[in-house]
Amino acid sequence: MKKLTSLTIAAPLLLAASIAQAEVSANFGATSNYLWRGVTQSADGASVSGGLDYSNESGFYAGTWIGTIDWGIGNAAETDLYLGYSGEADGFSYDVGYVYYAYLESEYDGSDFGELYFKGAMADFNFSIAYTINSDADDAAPFGQGDLYYSVGYEFALSEDYSLALTVGHYDFDVDGALDADYSHAQLDLSKGDFTFSVSKTTDSALSDDDLKLVVSWSTSF
Template sequence: MKTAMIRTAAAGTLAAMSLASMNTALAQDPWAFSANIGAVSNYIWRGVTQTGDQAAIQGGLDVAHESGFYAGTWASNIDWDEGSSEAVTLTPVLDDGGQVVVDPVTGAQTFTAETVGADPDSPNYELDLYAGYGFAVNDDLSFDLSTIYYAYPDGRDVDFWEIGASGTYKWFTAGLAYTAWGEADDDAAFSEGDLYYYGSIDVGLPYDFGLSLFGGYYDFDTEDGGVDYGHGGVSISKEAGDFGTFSFNYDQVGRETYDDDPKFWVGWVKEF
């Protein structure tokens, strides 16, 4: 899933770049190790912001074997409260007799204000662990089987685990991800049984530019209505050698239940 920093820009474009660099290393050694670091002006995952439309710093480690096996880990800051206003708790100030202190001038009761977060259980960062196996049938056709665990160590009851499969023919990729387990309540999204369908068209352009057109649909296994949604977008990337890869991206959710405003964001990723 995160092989090639899929979340920092359009999936297919940067994935192809990362796999190409791994293949170069594998030509010399059966194992290839790589690291990446990136920054985005908005962390968008499957059409939905994970940082309240704010920036994120991201990075990961990957290992791949010439057999097609790969594994890695990836992390990013997140903000599911979406920068929501903080709650303020007022506590009355009591005198030695247990009575509320009254201002002698205004006659108003005296309180102390304590600011608390909107949701103390909302996580501040994401840590993903993933593994998979990719193989090519020929120069035009390849497949990938993967599993990924989405962990939110400082959150509560929000971790979940997916298994997935995808196929790529020339410039077209289609795939499916299934939520095999989750900490959420049985009838909630991201608990078990959710299906995510996705596809992308990824083409190379002159002068080391890349173009990706992508879309997906989330079918949640929940009794709550109004949570399934589709999304789509476009990404243009530019490989800049030692300076990494830059991208300009557009994402759009197609359901008013979510924030369906168009999202424009920029990203940068550097692999080592």
């Protein structure tokens, strides 16, 4: 009985400590052009977004993000669901997880897919790798199982208020047939507070054009 009483007293204390160590945050954003890995998801038009994130001191996190998209057949929404673990060792930051992309009302069958990702950073350098492990797409279409995306980046502070980031990435699609979907892209981001000005360029492919894109974005979290 004494043991049971001790557990009864300790349980609320442990729960309170767990809640205190956990953090829930929300984010909102707007952009003049929603670019994802260099390619517009909003027909070169404006997009708004919002999300919720949970994290705790162990490094575990989970969240969801919703943004408006336009693939040329009317407005729709992208919903991302993700979970992962992040940490740091000897100056190296890492983040490993899974994300599922769902495209609601997109009118494109086979659009949803999920991927495993790993991100790393040390000093001002960073990199990422993402591998598609499940997809509704068939073997002849991009964003199917076996696709690989990777990028490298460099970010540094210009002053107390401004930072500059450069990202170079490549999307390697595991597509059966003659569709030339692979592409590379580069993006330069100048940020001040909640605002970012971006210059983006991709190589020409079945999924992208080589037009230079100038984008202004705003985001905040609390």
